[in-house]
Amino acid sequence: MPRIIKNGAIVEEHGPEVLDLEQWLQSEDRARRAVVLEPGETLAPLLEHIDDIPLVLVNFPTFMDGRGFSYARELRERGYQGELRAVGHFIRDQLTYLSRCGFDAFQFEDESELEDALESLGDFSEFYQASADQPQPLFRRRA
Template sequence: MPKLIKDSQIVEDNWLIIDADFEGDLPEQEVIVPLAYWTENRDALASRSNVGVWLDSHQEPSAIASDVKSLPVIAINFPKFADGRGYSYARLLRERFNYEGEIRAIGDVLQDQLFYMKRCGFNAFAVRADRDIEQALNGLSDFSNSYQAGCDNPIPQFRRR
């Protein structure tokens, strides 16, 4: 079973990520479906408590704004290391849409990004399969303090004294 980092711990990943070109009926297990599949099948899927949605880097979180309260997990795909739109999407989900569930980073997720992703609101990370997840876990504590406000600490350094 694959593993992921969730809430600063390495855990078993029970969620199956459905590919963007998937057609047919979903398995009964916990699944994370692409936004297009969710949009087409929203009425049928809304009654299931084990269905999450994943957004690609070009899909704004406003597309699921009315659904965030019912989604147990929202995954944001990073198609490549240099694509930073997902950071903004996580922050929007936390601050504008008040999403309190799991925000998971998927795709090209590397240790160097984890600290900053956490600051933007991610709490789960599916690290690339070719990387050591134990080593990546250390990325969450690369820095002991930050000056700016973030989702993990909304008070900037100068106000914390």
């Protein structure tokens, strides 16, 4: 079992079976299976079933591919409440931004990075702009 960062802690991954988008759409038992999104795929088919998906994994083929940030934000803004996990090639320095977009779990290619990555989630104590994890900008929160 791989180890991941989930909800601010390092845990053993015990998630549901993971299918690619096409397999997931063909599945009769979607509510018990996770779906992985690849860059360039559309979110539209997921939005019809947003309340039934236990886990969405978003693949980052390279740390420079930012489409996953947009997927996360759109899913959260559309009401997705399940686990949203970043997988693939992202870097420790991106974790704060990934979590601000709505990711609550992170699966690194190299598990030896987990301890340092977990620490990085506390690098910033306050944010000026609004985001998926804090819908009000700082000036509104201080009013």
